[in-house]
Amino acid sequence: MKFTTTLLASSAIVGAGTLAFADAHGNMAKEMTLVSWGGAYQSSQDKAYVQPYLGMNSDVSAVWDESSAEAVAKLRAMNEAGNVTWDLVDVVAADAIRLCDEGLAMEIDADEVLAAAPDGTPASEDFGDLLVSDCFIPQIVYSTTFGYRTDMVGDTPPTKICDVFDLEAYPGKRALEKRPINNMEWALLCDGVEKADVYDVLATPEGQEKALAKLGTIKDSVIWWSAGADTPQLLADGEIVMGSTYNGRLFSVIEEQKQPVAMLWDAQVFDLDGWIIPAGLPADRLARVMDFVKFATDTQRLADQSQYISYGPARLSSAPMVGKHADLGIDMAPHMPTDPKNAENTFLYNYEFWADYRDDIDAKFQAWLAQ
Amino acid sequence: MVALTPISRKPVSFYVPVTAAAGAVAGLFVGTANGSGLLGVVIGAVVMAALAFVLTKVVRNETISRWVTLIGLAVVGYFMGGIPAMLIGAAFGWFFGWFVFWLYEGRYRAKVAPYLTPGQVLWHFTFRVICGAIFVFLITPILVVMPLSFNAENFFTFTPEMLRFDPAGYSLKHYKDFFNSSDWQGAVWNSLKIAPAATLLSVSFGTLAAIGLSQPHVPFRRAIMAVLISPMIVPLIISAAGMYFFYSRVGLQGTTLGVILAHAALGIPFVIITVTATLVGFDRSLTRAAANMGANPVTTFFRVQMPLILPGVISGGLFAFITSFDEVVVVLFVGSAGQKTLPWQMFTGLREQISPTILAVATILVGISICLLTVVELLRRRSERLRGMSPG
Numbered sequence: 001m002k003f004t005t006t007l008l009a010s011s012a013i014v015g016a017g018t019l020a021f022a023d024a025h026g027n028m029a030k031e032m033t034l035v036s037w038g039g040a041y042q043s044s045q046d047k048a049y050v051q052p053y054l055g056m057n058s059d060v061s062a063v064w065d066e067s068s069a070e071a072v073a074k075l076r077a078m079n080e081a082g083n084v085t086w087d088l089v090d091v092v093a094a095d096a097i098r099l100c101d102e103g104l105a106m107e108i109d110a111d112e113v114l115a116a117a118p119d120g121t122p123a124s125e126d127f128g129d130l131l132v133s134d135c136f137i138p139q140i141v142y143s144t145t146f147g148y149r150t151d152m153v154g155d156t157p158p159t160k161i162c163d164v165f166d167l168e169a170y171p172g173k174r175a176l177e178k179r180p181i182n183n184m185e186w187a188l189l190c191d192g193v194e195k196a197d198v199y200d201v202l203a204t205p206e207g208q209e210k211a212l213a214k215l216g217t218i219k220d221s222v223i224w225w226s227a228g229a230d231t232p233q234l235l236a237d238g239e240i241v242m243g244s245t246y247n248g249r250l251f252s253v254i255e256e257q258k259q260p261v262a263m264l265w266d267a268q269v270f271d272l273d274g275w276i277i278p279a280g281l282p283a284d285r286l287a288r289v290m291d292f293v294k295f296a297t298d299t300q301r302l303a304d305q306s307q308y309i310s311y312g313p314a315r316l317s318s319a320p321m322v323g324k325h326a327d328l329g330i331d332m333a334p335h336m337p338t339d340p341k342n343a344e345n346t347f348l349y350n351y352e353f354w355a356d357y358r359d360d361i362d363a364k365f366q367a368w369l370a371q
Numbered sequence: 372m373v374a375l376t377p378i379s380r381k382p383v384s385f386y387v388p389v390t391a392a393a394g395a396v397a398g399l400f401v402g403t404a405n406g407s408g409l410l411g412v413v414i415g416a417v418v419m420a421a422l423a424f425v426l427t428k429v430v431r432n433e434t435i436s437r438w439v440t441l442i443g444l445a446v447v448g449y450f451m452g453g454i455p456a457m458l459i460g461a462a463f464g465w466f467f468g469w470f471v472f473w474l475y476e477g478r479y480r481a482k483v484a485p486y487l488t489p490g491q492v493l494w495h496f497t498f499r500v501i502c503g504a505i506f507v508f509l510i511t512p513i514l515v516v517m518p519l520s521f522n523a524e525n526f527f528t529f530t531p532e533m534l535r536f537d538p539a540g541y542s543l544k545h546y547k548d549f550f551n552s553s554d555w556q557g558a559v560w561n562s563l564k565i566a567p568a569a570t571l572l573s574v575s576f577g578t579l580a581a582i583g584l585s586q587p588h589v590p591f592r593r594a595i596m597a598v599l600i601s602p603m604i605v606p607l608i609i610s611a612a613g614m615y616f617f618y619s620r621v622g623l624q625g626t627t628l629g630v631i632l633a634h635a636a637l638g639i640p641f642v643i644i645t646v647t648a649t650l651v652g653f654d655r656s657l658t659r660a661a662a663n664m665g666a667n668p669v670t671t672f673f674r675v676q677m678p679l680i681l682p683g684v685i686s687g688g689l690f691a692f693i694t695s696f697d698e699v700v701v702v703l704f705v706g707s708a709g710q711k712t713l714p715w716q717m718f719t720g721l722r723e724q725i726s727p728t729i730l731a732v733a734t735i736l737v738g739i740s741i742c743l744l745t746v747v748e749l750l751r752r753r754s755e756r757l758r759g760m761s762p763g
Binding site (some may be wrong): 033035037039040062063064065066067069077080081083085227229230232233236237250257352367 | 478524525526527528612615616619620624625706709711719720722723724725
């Protein structure tokens with residue numbers, strides 16, 4: 001009895017403290033919890049727009065939480081517990097769509113919430129097709145693609161995605177992501193399926209068998225990865241000849257860490273990453289986060305981010321402003337996945353297809369892995 | 372007694388095959404490292420059998436034989452893989468030079484009892500080899516981490532420079548990273564705030580509970596004990612999820628106080644167990660004697676009981692501290708970004724970017740853990756000494 005009373009009393013004090021804190025500073029909260037992926041990507045966000053924002057609003061502070069990988073599960077739990085502690089969450093587009101469907105993310109009107117381009121183009125046109133969900137505020141375009149060890153491929157480095165499946169020309173281990181997405185598309189493409197037909201074929205059980213059979217030809221030489229950092233580590237070790245990962249990770253291995261690695265851009269798969277605002281934020285925190293997000297996704301800020309990491313800005317109007325790397329001083333444009341030379345043959349992550357087929361193909365893929 | 376065990380030279384049919392077997396094991400490692408384990412086994416067995424025969428039958432002089440083996444294998448190692456392989460080769464050479472004559476001269480028999488059958492002698496040494504292998508198996512992962520933390524590159528890789536012992540391959544940059552990064556320093560600071568506070572709570576509550584539960588007249592002692600120890604038995608993820616929902620409702624989720632309370636709950640069982648164990652050896656007539664002299668229960672506790680059970684309290688406290696300091700699951704649920712502790716930072720760092728900064732931190736933590744465990748061991752010895760002196 002006594003214990004419960006003490007507990008309730010202490011929680012009342014904590015609660016009262018929070019309320020007083022919010023009231024004393026007008027209608028905008030003074031603290032933001034931003035959720036992101038950690039590593040070089042988070043630090044690019046920090047340098048490009050969080051630090052400048054804090055510089056302009058010296059009474060505000062921001063805390064980073066590196067929980068984007070489990071954002072969906074955590075937001076569900078927070079919602080159930082009635083205690084949403086995050087203010088702005090960085091997620092991939094597929095997660096944003098799920099969160100939006102479940103009502104865990106707030107729907108926004110892009111033209112109202114986001115800044116227009118410098119020439120007055122409204123945000124909805126500036127982001128264009130990349131606004132894949134009503135809750136999603138895109139920041140970057142990244143791609144999943146291959147890197148290979150330049151010292152392990154002889155005189156003829158791989159140039160085509162199908163070289164990944166060619167064990168005779170490029171013997172050695174490969175690293176592939178431990179999930180069907182992307183791998184199935186690549187397998188079909190290298191099994192003679194036309195690019196335009198890939199998803200039609202993959203929708204049929206025979207097509208899925210075909211893709212798994214093609215993957216089966218290299219299964220013994222595959223190391224399956226699940227974290228974006230795995231492939232760079234394996235490449236640096238020389239454990240693998242080639243491996244897929246996010247293009248920014250490969251940029252870091254090649255240009256920052258100076259490892260003997262090169263990019264294989266063929267059939268890279270574009271995907272989007274951006275912010276969502278959790279549903280049900282109190283008014284003061286919502287006002288703060290709206291203010292921040294308008295600043296953080298304007299044309300200049302998204303262009304600034306590309307000084308720190310080789311991901312393409314999601315706004316059309318930012319593209320001409322991409323400059324040099326902040327520390328290395330090299331031109332960033334040729335390292336962007338969207339650069340015309342790199343983007344000769346690309347896929348865009350097919351959200352509708354994978355939303356419909358993901359569970360089914362996932363189950364088959366996992367069963368196939370275990371065989 | 373033992374010295375009387377007869378020592379005699381052994382026949383070729385004994386020591387050559389045994390040396391060959393040891394050579395096969397060594398060859399397995401060398402061969403696997405160079406591409407073919409099977410070939411390594413065969414070469415190792417043949418070379419060592421030949422070596423054993425030549426050393427004992429042709430060279431005969433032990434000192435010369437041992438130096439020749441050591442230098443010979445070191446040179447072979449150098450040509451196979453440079454300086455690191457040379458050191459390994461020298462170690463193998465030293466071992467085999469000693470091993471051949473140890474068998475040949477029958478010295479292995481000297482230290483074991485004279486009445487043992489050959490089978491028992493074999494088991495005597497096999498047992499030691501197995502123990503050594505288990506020790507190596509347990510300790511190697513920790514030892515590998517330490518040199519890697521001085522890597523000059525940003526990967527978990529023994530670079531060619533490191534293997535050549537080139538100073539350029541080593542650097543303290545990951546340690547610098549750790550000391551200069553606000554993320555890591557914030558995490559250390561949080562851990563240093565949370566762990567001692569949680570330890571203090573665990574020790575106070577745990578000691579009181581243990582003393583209460585050791586009183587014979589307390590009803591339902593076993594049931595209460597089981598409930599108090601349950602945080603140790605219930606899977607951590609279950610406790611963590613439960614705490615998350617409860618703390619969210621009462622407003623403790625995402626506060627330092629919440630994390631401290633959660634860690635205290637995890638630490639209490641350790642304190643209860645160690646203090647209960649110490650209390651078994653505590654002589655209750657001492658408290659009666661104190662009461663007889665006019666001391667009230669509180670004075671008795673602090674002046675008589677506490678000093679005697681102190682080793683148990685301290686070692687329980689150390690376990691509680693380590694539990695909190697190493698804990699990642701509960702803090703991921705109960706804490707928010709403002710309470711990011713060291714293990715949490717390591718967890719996210721390892722998942723999102725494999726950076727050797729984690730190895731530097733791990734090396735520092737291993738050092739701290741060794742210090743703490745040494746303290747526990749010293750206290751345990753002191754407690755045993757005291758118990759030996761206490762009456763009854």
